[in-house]
Amino acid sequence: MKLLFDLLNKRSVSGDEAEISAFIVNYVTKRSLGWKVQPVIFSGEEFHDCVLLKFGIPKTAVFAHLDTIGFMTRYQNQLVAVGGPEIIAGTKLVGKDNKGEISCKVLGDEDSCFHDFPRGIEAGTRLSFEQTIRLDDEYIQAAYLDNRLGIYNALKLCETIDNGWVIFSTYEEHGGGSMPFLLKFIQENAPIRQALISDITWITEGVQHHNGVVISIRDKFIPRRVFMDKIIDLAEKSGIPFQVEVEAHGGSDGREVQFSPYAIDWCFIGAAEDHVHTPDEKVSLADLDSMIRMYRFLLKEL
Amino acid sequence: MKLLFDLLNKRSVSGDEAEISAFIVNYVTKRSLGWKVQPVIFSGEEFHDCVLLKFGIPKTAVFAHLDTIGFMTRYQNQLVAVGGPEIIAGTKLVGKDNKGEISCKVLGDEDSCFHDFPRGIEAGTRLSFEQTIRLDDEYIQAAYLDNRLGIYNALKLCETIDNGWVIFSTYEEHGGGSMPFLLKFIQENAPIRQALISDITWITEGVQHHNGVVISIRDKFIPRRVFMDKIIDLAEKSGIPFQVEVEAHGGSDGREVQFSPYAIDWCFIGAAEDHVHTPDEKVSLADLDSMIRMYRFLLKEL
Amino acid sequence: MKLLFDLLNKRSVSGDEAEISAFIVNYVTKRSLGWKVQPVIFSGEEFHDCVLLKFGIPKTAVFAHLDTIGFMTRYQNQLVAVGGPEIIAGTKLVGKDNKGEISCKVLGDEDSCFHDFPRGIEAGTRLSFEQTIRLDDEYIQAAYLDNRLGIYNALKLCETIDNGWVIFSTYEEHGGGSMPFLLKFIQENAPIRQALISDITWITEGVQHHNGVVISIRDKFIPRRVFMDKIIDLAEKSGIPFQVEVEAHGGSDGREVQFSPYAIDWCFIGAAEDHVHTPDEKVSLADLDSMIRMYRFLLKEL
Numbered sequence: 001m002k003l004l005f006d007l008l009n010k011r012s013v014s015g016d017e018a019e020i021s022a023f024i025v026n027y028v029t030k031r032s033l034g035w036k037v038q039p040v041i042f043s044g045e046e047f048h049d050c051v052l053l054k055f056g057i058p059k060t061a062v063f064a065h066l067d068t069i070g071f072m073t074r075y076q077n078q079l080v081a082v083g084g085p086e087i088i089a090g091t092k093l094v095g096k097d098n099k100g101e102i103s104c105k106v107l108g109d110e111d112s113c114f115h116d117f118p119r120g121i122e123a124g125t126r127l128s129f130e131q132t133i134r135l136d137d138e139y140i141q142a143a144y145l146d147n148r149l150g151i152y153n154a155l156k157l158c159e160t161i162d163n164g165w166v167i168f169s170t171y172e173e174h175g176g177g178s179m180p181f182l183l184k185f186i187q188e189n190a191p192i193r194q195a196l197i198s199d200i201t202w203i204t205e206g207v208q209h210h211n212g213v214v215i216s217i218r219d220k221f222i223p224r225r226v227f228m229d230k231i232i233d234l235a236e237k238s239g240i241p242f243q244v245e246v247e248a249h250g251g252s253d254g255r256e257v258q259f260s261p262y263a264i265d266w267c268f269i270g271a272a273e274d275h276v277h278t279p280d281e282k283v284s285l286a287d288l289d290s291m292i293r294m295y296r297f298l299l300k301e302l
Numbered sequence: 303m304k305l306l307f308d309l310l311n312k313r314s315v316s317g318d319e320a321e322i323s324a325f326i327v328n329y330v331t332k333r334s335l336g337w338k339v340q341p342v343i344f345s346g347e348e349f350h351d352c353v354l355l356k357f358g359i360p361k362t363a364v365f366a367h368l369d370t371i372g373f374m375t376r377y378q379n380q381l382v383a384v385g386g387p388e389i390i391a392g393t394k395l396v397g398k399d400n401k402g403e404i405s406c407k408v409l410g411d412e413d414s415c416f417h418d419f420p421r422g423i424e425a426g427t428r429l430s431f432e433q434t435i436r437l438d439d440e441y442i443q444a445a446y447l448d449n450r451l452g453i454y455n456a457l458k459l460c461e462t463i464d465n466g467w468v469i470f471s472t473y474e475e476h477g478g479g480s481m482p483f484l485l486k487f488i489q490e491n492a493p494i495r496q497a498l499i500s501d502i503t504w505i506t507e508g509v510q511h512h513n514g515v516v517i518s519i520r521d522k523f524i525p526r527r528v529f530m531d532k533i534i535d536l537a538e539k540s541g542i543p544f545q546v547e548v549e550a551h552g553g554s555d556g557r558e559v560q561f562s563p564y565a566i567d568w569c570f571i572g573a574a575e576d577h578v579h580t581p582d583e584k585v586s587l588a589d590l591d592s593m594i595r596m597y598r599f600l601l602k603e604l
Numbered sequence: 605m606k607l608l609f610d611l612l613n614k615r616s617v618s619g620d621e622a623e624i625s626a627f628i629v630n631y632v633t634k635r636s637l638g639w640k641v642q643p644v645i646f647s648g649e650e651f652h653d654c655v656l657l658k659f660g661i662p663k664t665a666v667f668a669h670l671d672t673i674g675f676m677t678r679y680q681n682q683l684v685a686v687g688g689p690e691i692i693a694g695t696k697l698v699g700k701d702n703k704g705e706i707s708c709k710v711l712g713d714e715d716s717c718f719h720d721f722p723r724g725i726e727a728g729t730r731l732s733f734e735q736t737i738r739l740d741d742e743y744i745q746a747a748y749l750d751n752r753l754g755i756y757n758a759l760k761l762c763e764t765i766d767n768g769w770v771i772f773s774t775y776e777e778h779g780g781g782s783m784p785f786l787l788k789f790i791q792e793n794a795p796i797r798q799a800l801i802s803d804i805t806w807i808t809e810g811v812q813h814h815n816g817v818v819i820s821i822r823d824k825f826i827p828r829r830v831f832m833d834k835i836i837d838l839a840e841k842s843g844i845p846f847q848v849e850v851e852a853h854g855g856s857d858g859r860e861v862q863f864s865p866y867a868i869d870w871c872f873i874g875a876a877e878d879h880v881h882t883p884d885e886k887v888s889l890a891d892l893d894s895m896i897r898m899y900r901f902l903l904k905e906l
Contacts, residue, residue: 014826015822015826015827015828015829016829018829018830045797046867047867048828048867048869049828049830072821072822072826072850073850074810074850074851074852075808075809075810075850076809076810080822080850080851080852081852082826123810123821123848123850124821124822124832124848124850126829171826171862174825174826175824175825175862175863176863177825177862177863178867180863180864180865180866181864181865181866181867183865184865184866193347204377205377205378206376206377206378206425217374217425217426218317218374218382218426220477221476221477221479222316222317222374222384222473222476223317224317224350224351225317225318225320225428226320226351228426244425244426246374246375246376246377246382246425246426247376247382248376248382248383258473258477258479259477259478259479259482260482260483260865261482261483261485261486261562261563261865262482262483262486263348263349263350263480263483265350495649506679507679507680508678508679508680508727519676519727519728520619520676520684520728522779523778523779523781524618524619524676524686524775524778525619526619526620526652526653527619527620527622527730528622528653530728546727546728548676548677548678548679548684548727548728549678549684550678550684550685560775560779560781561779561780561781561784562784562785563784563785563787563788563864563865564784564785564788565650565651565652565782565785567652
C-alpha cells in the first residue's frame with residue numbers, strides 16, 4: 001500500500017496536476033521494468049499534465065483522473081469551490097502560496113464560504129482537505145479516495161496488462177477538458193473502440209460496501225446497451241464479486257467519451273465510497289480488491 | 303402508412319437502438335432498388351447503431367434520430383427517466399428483461415416514480431410507453447411520433463433524392479453523443495455545409511395544427527441568420543404550407559451541428575405535435591404531408 | 605477612437621454577424637499596409653462570419669468575439685433574449701425587418717418581456733440596445749463595450765504584432781459554436797499552444813476601475829496553473845497596471861479552448877466594466893490603455 005499512501009499524500013486540485021503527473025511518470029519509469037509488458041510513455045508539455053501509457057496493441061483504454069476537488073481563494077478571506085466539495089464548517093484545509101505553507105479551516109456554507117487563516121492568502125491559491133489516512137481490516141478512509149483509488153487500480157493493472165491504453169487525465173472534477181485531446185491522440189495513434197473509467201462511485205440504497213466492484217449501467221449519461229450487456233456477461237463469468245448501479249445523476253470521464261467524435265463504447269467500473277467529497281471518504285478493501293481483479297480480467301477478455 | 307406503423311411498433315429507448323437500426327438497414331436494402339438513386343449504406347459496429355445513406359454527391363445532410371424517451375428500472379420498483387418523458391400516473395409501460403416480457407404502470411411523479419409490476423425487474427431494464435396508434439382523416443396520434451415521423455419523412459425523401467446524406471442518429475433524447483462521430487465521418491468522406499434536422503416540434507401559441515410544416519428560427523440555440531433567410535425564401539417560393547417558430551427552449555441534433563468543429567449551417571424543419579413526450583402525441587396529417595413535400599423541395603433547391 | 609465609434613455603431617446580435625464581419629475584413633484590407641507585418645486573411649462562407657488573421661509564424665492566438673447580446677421577436681409582441689441581456693423596462697431597442705426600421709421599448713421582466721412597437725414585427729427579428737456613446741476624460745460608456753473594446757484591442761494589436769493569430773469569433777454570447785471550427789482550422793494550418801481571450805469582464809468587490817487590465821485566474825472554468833503563473837510573472841515584469849480576478853461564474857471563448865481536442869493553454873485578459881449587459885456599460889480609459897499595452901507586451905514575450 002506504499003504506492004497508495006504516496007498518492008494520497010499528494011495535492012492536485014483541478015488545474016494544478018503537475019506534481020502528481022511527475023510522480024506518475026517517475027513511478028512508471030522506475031517500476032515498468034518489472035511489468036509483464038513495458039509501455040510506451042507519452043507525457044510532457046504537449047500533453048499538459050496528462051500521462052498516457054501504451055501497452056502492446058490496444059483494443060481498450062482505461063482512464064483514471066489525476067485531479068481532486070478543492071477550493072480556490074478569492075478576495076479577502078473568501079473561498080470558491082473547485083469541483084463539488086462538501087462544505088462542512090471546521091474542515092481543515094492545506095495549501096501553499098508565495099508567502100509559505102497554509103493550514104486553516106473552512107467557515108460558512110455552500111452559499112458563501114471563507115477561511116480563517118490569520119494572514120491574507122494570495123487570490124487564486126488552491127487549498128485542499130488535510131489528509132488523514134485511516135486503515136483497518138475492512139476499510140480505508142481518507143480524503144481523495146476519489147480518485148486516488150482509481151489511479152492505484154490503473155497502476156496495479158499496468159503490472160499484468162498485455163495490450164491496452166492506461167491513461168491519466170486531468171480536470172475531471174471541474175467539467176473536464178483533457179479527454180478531448182487525449183482521445184484524439186489515441187485514436188490517431190493506436191485507436192480503440194472500448195473505454196473503461198477507473199473511478200470511484202457512491203454508496204446508495206442499491207450499492208453497499210463489501211458487495212463487490214460497481215459496474216455502472218448509467219449515471220447522468222447512458223452507455224450503449226450492447227456494450228453493457230457484454231461487460232456484465234463477462235463479469236458474471238469472472239466469478240469476481242460485483243454489483244450494478246443505476247443512477248440519474250453524476251458523471252465521469254465517460255461523459256467525454258460519449259460526446260467525442262469517435263464511436264467508442266464506455267463503461268464506469270469502480271468501488272463505491274460513502275462520505276463522498278469530504279475528508280472522510282470510505283471504501284471497503286474487499287471492493288477495492290474486486291476492482292483490481294475485475295480490471296485485470298476484463299482487459300484480458302474484452 | 304405500413305412503414306410508419308412498423309416504425310411506431312418498434313422500441314428504441316436511447317442507448318438501445320440496435321433493433322430499429324437493423325430494421326432501417328433491412329428496409330433500405332430491400333426498397334432502395336425502387337428509389338431514383340441507390341445510396342451507399344454505412345452501418346455496423348463502426349457506426350454503433352447509426353445508419354448513414356449517401357446519395358450522389360451531397361451538399362446537404364438530413365438527420366433523423368432513431369431513439370425515443372422512456373424509463374430505466376433502478377432498485378426495488380424505482381424508475382429513472384431516459385430523456386424527458388411526461389410522468390403521468392397510470393401510464394402503461396412495456397419492456398423485457400431476462401425473465402420475460404413486462405407490462406406495468408407508472409406510479410408517482412417527477413420527483414420519484416415507480417412501476418407496479420408484480421415481480422422485480424432487473425436493474426437497468428428499459429421501459430417505454432405502450433403503443434396505441436390512432437388515425438383519422440385529420441390526425442395521427444400515438445406514442446413516439448417524435449421521432450418516428452422524422453424517420454418516416456427521411457425515408458420518404460430517400461425515394462426521390464438525387465444528392466445528399468440521409469442519416470439516422472442515436473441518443474438525441476438523452477443529451478446526444480452520436481452526432482460528433484457522424485459529422486466527422488461525413489466531413490471526411492463527402493463533406494457538406496448545410497444540415498436539416500428532420501424532427502418533431504411543439505404546438506404553441508404561435509404554432510398550430512394544419513398551418514404547415516414548422517421552420518424553426520430558433521429553439522434554445524440559434525442557426526445563422528443568412529441560412530435561415532435562404533431557407534425561408536425557398537419555402538416561400540415552394541408554395542408548400544409552412545409556419546415559423548421562435549422558441550427560447552428545446553434542442554435537437556442541430557445543437558451538435560452548431561457545436562461541431564465544422565462550419566455547417568443547420569435548420570430544424572418538422573411538423574408540430576401536442577401532448578409532447580406522452581403516449582398521446584398528436585400531429586396533423588396535412589402538416590406531415592407539408593413536411594415530406596418541403597424536404598423533397600429543399601433537397602433539390604438548396 | 606473613430607474605429608471604436610464605428611464598431612460601437614454596428615449591430616451584430618449573435619447569429620447575425622455578417623455586417624460586422626464585412627466591416628472587419630474591409631478595415632483590415634485597407635489598414636494592414638500600415639501595419640508592421642501584413643497578415644494572411646481568412647474569411648468568407650467557409651468560415652461563416654468569422655475572420656482569421658495570421659501574422660508571421662504564430663505561437664499564440666488572440667480571440668475577440670464579434671457578436672453582442674440582444675433580443676429576438678417571437679409571436680405577437682413577445683421578446684426572447686439572445687445571450688443574457690439585462691431586462692430593464694423602458695430600455696430602447698432598435699432593429700429592422702422587411703417592413704423597415706424599428707425603434708421601440710422593452711416592457712415586462714425576465715420571466716416575460718415585450719416590445720411596444722405599434723406595428724407587428726416579423727417573428728425572428730433581432731433587436732439590440734439603442735446606442736448612446738458617452739466619453740469623458742476617465743470613462744467610456746456605451747452599449748456593447750462587451751465586446752467592441754475586445755475587438756478594438758485586437759485591431760490595435762494588429763498594428764505591431766510580429767507573430768500570432770488574431771481571430772474574430774461569433775456566437776460567444778449565446779453558447780458559442782464557432783470556436784470549434786476556428787480551432788480546428790488554426791491547428792491544422794499554423795498550430796498554437798497558447799490562447800488569450802480579448803474580452804470584457806465585470807467590476808466586482810475585488811476588481812475596480814482604474815486598477816489596470818484584469819487577468820482572470822478563473823471564471824466558471826479554470827485555466828491550467830502553470831500557464832497562469834507564467835502570464836502573471838510576465839505581467840509583473842511588464843510594469844503595466846493589472847489586477848487579478850477569481851470568479852465562480854461567467855464564461856468566455858476560453859471555455860471552448862478548454863474543451864477542444866487540442867492541448868492549448870488559455871487565459872482571459874480584459875478591462876472590467878460595470879452595468880454589464882445594459883446600454884450603459886462603463887469602462888475606465890486607463891484600464892483600456894493597460895489592456896492594449898498588455899496584449900502588445902505579451903504577444904512579444906509569450
